[in-house]
Amino acid sequence: NAGVTQTPKFQVLKTGQSMTLQCAQDMNHNSMYWYRQDPGMGLRLIYYSASEGTTDKGEVPNGYNVSRLNKREFSLRLESAAPSQTSVYFCASTQHGAAYNSPLHFGNGTRLTVT
Amino acid sequence: DQQVKQNSPSLSVQEGRISILNCDYTNSMFDYFLWYKKYPAEGPTFLISISSIKDKNEDGRFTVFLNKSAKHLSLHIVPSQPGDSAVYFCAARASNTDKLIFGTGTRLQVFP
Numbered sequence: 001n002a003g004v005t006q007t008p009k010f011q012v013l014k015t016g017q018s019m020t021l022q023c024a025q026d027m028n029h030n031s032m033y034w035y036r037q038d039p040g041m042g043l044r045l046i047y048y049s050a051s052e053g054t055t056d057k058g059e060v061p062n063g064y065n066v067s068r069l070n071k072r073e074f075s076l077r078l079e080s081a082a083p084s085q086t087s088v089y090f091c092a093s094t095q096h097g098a099a100y101n102s103p104l105h106f107g108n109g110t111r112l113t114v115t
Numbered sequence: 116d117q118q119v120k121q122n123s124p125s126l127s128v129q130e131g132r133i134s135i136l137n138c139d140y141t142n143s144m145f146d147y148f149l150w151y152k153k154y155p156a157e158g159p160t161f162l163i164s165i166s167s168i169k170d171k172n173e174d175g176r177f178t179v180f181l182n183k184s185a186k187h188l189s190l191h192i193v194p195s196q197p198g199d200s201a202v203y204f205c206a207a208r209a210s211n212t213d214k215l216i217f218g219t220g221t222r223l224q225v226f227p
Contacts, residue, residue: 004158031213042121042204042219043159050213058214090158101147101166101208104215106158 002026004107006091012113013081021076021110023091031094032074033104034058034066036087043090049074081114088112118142119207121218128225134192136221138205141186145207149215150179150190153202162203163190195225 007022025032033048035058045058049068063085065077074093078085088111092104120139128134138148146167151159165172165179165188172179178191192199205218 033215035217040124040219042119043206043217045214045216048213056213059216092158101164103149103161103164104159106160108156108158 004091004093004105006089006107006110008110009108010111012115013078014115015082017081018077018079019081019112020078021089021091021112022073023075023107024073025091025093025105026072027093027095027105028071029093029095029105030071031096032068033092033094034064034074034076035090035092036060037090037109038087046076046089078112081112083114086112086114117219118145119205119216119218121203121205121221123221124219125222125224128195128223130197130225130227131194134190134195134199134223134225136190136192136203136205136223138188138190138218139186140188140207142207142209142216143186144209145216146210147208148179148181148188149206149208150177151204151206151217152199153204153220159204192223195223197225197227199223200225 004025034046035043047066049055052071088109092106094102094104149164150162153159181188202220
């Protein structure tokens with residue numbers, strides 16, 4: 001049982017390059033989330049998808065786009081990477097969404113460096 | 116504007132003693148609170164939660180206390196074990212939303 005799988009695990013980009021972070025879950029969860037973790041800032045919500053076909057902004061959405069491709073997959077795209085986007089990115093999922101008091105299950109993260 | 120705050124970035128406790136991790140929040144609409152534990156190079160894992168209708172929830176060595184009037188919650192670990200050494204995040208959710216807001220984390224080190 002893989003749970004939440006994120007690819008790639010590491011990535012180095014030059015300023016202005018684009019890339020897509022992939023996330024897939026095999027738990028048949030309805031809701032999926034993208035967070036970034038920075039030193040001293042904790043985990044900050046970028047975007048989330050309460051159910052297939054819907055997406056909503058979180059605390060720090062600027063510079064990012066998301067796609068809920070299907071129930072299993074939720075991707076995060078950086079169109080023009082900036083050094084401020086250097087971070088560790090975590091994808092998470094939950095059965096019914098945080099509104100139903102169900103805990104999030106996290107992937108192991110993607111460490112992104114933008115030079 | 117940090118709605119969920121963990122003012123102690125680190126905590127060091129001797130094995131067998133109690134660890135107390137604290138968390139403060141500012142949004143009075145938060146009604147569900149969780150604690151997560153994170154080891155290096157891994158994602159956070161769920162530890163324990165509490166609803167605002169309770170003031171205490173216990174699960175084995177872990178107990179979470181909620182003081183709504185003070186907008187404060189704490190996680191007690193007793194007895195502390197070396198395997199508890201990790202970063203602990205508290206998180207909160209406002210009623211009827213799907214947004215889970217995390218604090219900045221506290222690094223706990225349990226030494227022999």
